[in-house]
Amino acid sequence: MNAHRTLFGWLQATPLALVMIAFLVAPIVMIVIVSFWGATEFSIYPAFQFDNYQFLFGSPVTYKVFLATFKYAAVTWALTLLIGFTVAYFLAFHVRSQTMQIALFLLCTIPFWTSNIIRMISWIPFLGRNGIANTALQNWGLIDEPLEWLLYSDFSVILAFVHLYTLFMVVPIFNTMMRIDRSLLEAARDNGASGAQILRHVIIPLTKPGIMIGTIFVVTLVMGDFVTVRFMSGSQSANVGRLISNDIALLQYPSAAATAVVLLATVLIIIAVLLRFVNIRKEL
Amino acid sequence: MMSKMRYSRRSMLKGGAAAVAASTLPAPMIWAQEIKDVTLRQFGTGVSNLNEVGQKVKEDLGFTLEMTALDSDSVTQRAATQPDSFDIADIEYWICKKVWPTGNLQAMDTSKIANYDKIVGIFKDGKLTPESVIAQGTAPHSVGFIEKPGATGFADEPTQWMTLIPTIYNADTLGIRPDLIGRPINNWSELLNPEFKGKASILDISSIGIMDMAMVCESMGEIQYGDKGNMTREEIDKTFAIFTEAKQNGQFRAFWKSFDESVNLMASGEVVIQSMWSPAITAVKSRGIPCVYQPLEEGYRSWGGGIGLSKSLSGLELDAAYEYINWYLSGWVGGFLMRQGYYSAVPETSKEHMSENEWGYWFEGKEATGEITSPFGDVLAQAGETRDGGSFYDRMGSVACWNAVMDENQYMVRKWNEFIAS
Numbered sequence: 052m053n054a055h056r057t058l059f060g061w062l063q064a065t066p067l068a069l070v071m072i073a074f075l076v077a078p079i080v081m082i083v084i085v086s087f088w089g090a091t092e093f094s095i096y097p098a099f100q101f102d103n104y105q106f107l108f109g110s111p112v113t114y115k116v117f118l119a120t121f122k123y124a125a126v127t128w129a130l131t132l133l134i135g136f137t138v139a140y141f142l143a144f145h146v147r148s149q150t151m152q153i154a155l156f157l158l159c160t161i162p163f164w165t166s167n168i169i170r171m172i173s174w175i176p177f178l179g180r181n182g183i184a185n186t187a188l189q190n191w192g193l194i195d196e197p198l199e200w201l202l203y204s205d206f207s208v209i210l211a212f213v214h215l216y217t218l219f220m221v222v223p224i225f226n227t228m229m230r231i232d233r234s235l236l237e238a239a240r241d242n243g244a245s246g247a248q249i250l251r252h253v254i255i256p257l258t259k260p261g262i263m264i265g266t267i268f269v270v271t272l273v274m275g276d277f278v279t280v281r282f283m284s285g286s287q288s289a290n291v292g293r294l295i296s297n298d299i300a301l302l303q304y305p306s307a308a309a310t311a312v313v314l315l316a317t318v319l320i321i322i323a324v325l326l327r328f329v330n331i332r333k334e335l
Numbered sequence: 336m337m338s339k340m341r342y343s344r345r346s347m348l349k350g351g352a353a354a355v356a357a358s359t360l361p362a363p364m365i366w367a368q369e370i371k372d373v374t375l376r377q378f379g380t381g382v383s384n385l386n387e388v389g390q391k392v393k394e395d396l397g398f399t400l401e402m403t404a405l406d407s408d409s410v411t412q413r414a415a416t417q418p419d420s421f422d423i424a425d426i427e428y429w430i431c432k433k434v435w436p437t438g439n440l441q442a443m444d445t446s447k448i449a450n451y452d453k454i455v456g457i458f459k460d461g462k463l464t465p466e467s468v469i470a471q472g473t474a475p476h477s478v479g480f481i482e483k484p485g486a487t488g489f490a491d492e493p494t495q496w497m498t499l500i501p502t503i504y505n506a507d508t509l510g511i512r513p514d515l516i517g518r519p520i521n522n523w524s525e526l527l528n529p530e531f532k533g534k535a536s537i538l539d540i541s542s543i544g545i546m547d548m549a550m551v552c553e554s555m556g557e558i559q560y561g562d563k564g565n566m567t568r569e570e571i572d573k574t575f576a577i578f579t580e581a582k583q584n585g586q587f588r589a590f591w592k593s594f595d596e597s598v599n600l601m602a603s604g605e606v607v608i609q610s611m612w613s614p615a616i617t618a619v620k621s622r623g624i625p626c627v628y629q630p631l632e633e634g635y636r637s638w639g640g641g642i643g644l645s646k647s648l649s650g651l652e653l654d655a656a657y658e659y660i661n662w663y664l665s666g667w668v669g670g671f672l673m674r675q676g677y678y679s680a681v682p683e684t685s686k687e688h689m690s691e692n693e694w695g696y697w698f699e700g701k702e703a704t705g706e707i708t709s710p711f712g713d714v715l716a717q718a719g720e721t722r723d724g725g726s727f728y729d730r731m732g733s734v735a736c737w738n739a740v741m742d743e744n745q746y747m748v749r750k751w752n753e754f755i756a757s
Contacts, residue, residue, distance in 0.1 A: 286592060
């Protein structure tokens, strides 16, 4: 009977396990294998060599690019968290009627009905030298010369990231906030806590899982991005994703695979560290 | 005009002048019907992968041509790694140098190419006119022939076996916004002139960008290259040092990778001087914004493309491919491309598909006698204007180097990545 049960459990898990093996594990194993291969100008050949890693870790560019990637991730994370938390807080605690909450929440998602790329590219005419932002500022007499750093700079890259990914912060935070028992807030109030104290000692600790899920979304999205950096920096800056895409474009698959493995390891370490702070599974 | 005796059955039926020489090699009757079922898959860069060509093929030849447009890098990748995914590769000569050794393409028998004798000298012995000096870089003729079918190395002189049938080529230079610059520009070195700080751009395609960089460094008098198309490591290092410094000083507004990006940079005034391709200039101009494809003292950086046949092509499909090649060189496509500012490999057949005014403007460098319009209907020039750079012989005669792949290509690519990341 017991053995029968175990078998049944295994069978139930099999379909998902197979899907995961075929579409998640196998490709990653493949990437790891190829990262040890060699490449000529137009082909790759099986080998077991450390050349790709040696070159990767031996080049100052790698460190610079990884640093830039971390910078983008950190700044974007801080800004999306600030905005995301504020929006979620407003929706969860200031808007009283549930209908209104849902309506406003849906409003947040409207921009996501268009493609990512379009939302990003539409910044370009806005921020350009003769764009709407510069023209308006000049007409108001605030500046004499167009601001060059508005476009094709780290500013525009981070602006686009924040614009694209804030919702990924809003949703999980809003979700956990909605599940906070309101009587806890009343209890805090009754015991004489000020608004700031309630926020710090009640709401933020209870919202941690949402913040963590949002963080994982934003960090992995920014770390893995290459399109936003390319378009918004006018190809002037690089992050790890661009390094990989350049390698692929030039048929250097093994080298691209090696970079991808290092990136994957980095992101996994970051997530492991994040999960040390909060046990998401317990909170879900 | 060609003799009427050589018209194929189909073009006789059509009788239209446009279909003249649709197939100068009379098609055997047996597959005149079967060929309708043939589908050839062509892929290549955007320049010549035009739907109009596919439609015309269906009309004139009866079979279907499926086209996929990709950027140069993806084209190289696909030709090198997925030989079964295409029948016809429309690639550049430098790509051919990279891809041919993989054995994914088959050589073409020149005796089956009706207009072979009329192909411009650049693609045969490398000389435009007998006096011409062959430019540096991957000159098309140097990778245009092989000794015998199956060979993976290139022949030193024209043989019966051609790697690519040349289809399209041009001479590239810098594009400028004369209204925003307000003074004459005559040298490549102007790209790094501090006067244009934050308003310059180059293209982010390493194999082409490096050549533009070399033209600039040589023009500045900073570097004397042995061969710009095949630099030494030391030359590569020096070139990137100069450009990295300029980049860090904020010389560049952006780098562009796709045609549209270059058009937008120029049209919006973000950039006033940059590497550019001829139709991009046309696109800026057709928005009513002044833009000049500035001829420079040091000469042009040139490129050429051609059609190669997949190794796996045989039988009826192979015959159809030959018919397509012959049709390609017979004039209609040439005229279509030349009216956009490119050159055809067999200019004299294209002439029949262009008006006297168009031929004079695009090929002979004469003043336009009336409005010049693109095949898509945009007005490109008014009566009295002449083409930037002048006639075919003026432009193709002052080519300083061809797009190239170097022996040190992998090293260069790594340096290019560093440059972008710096």
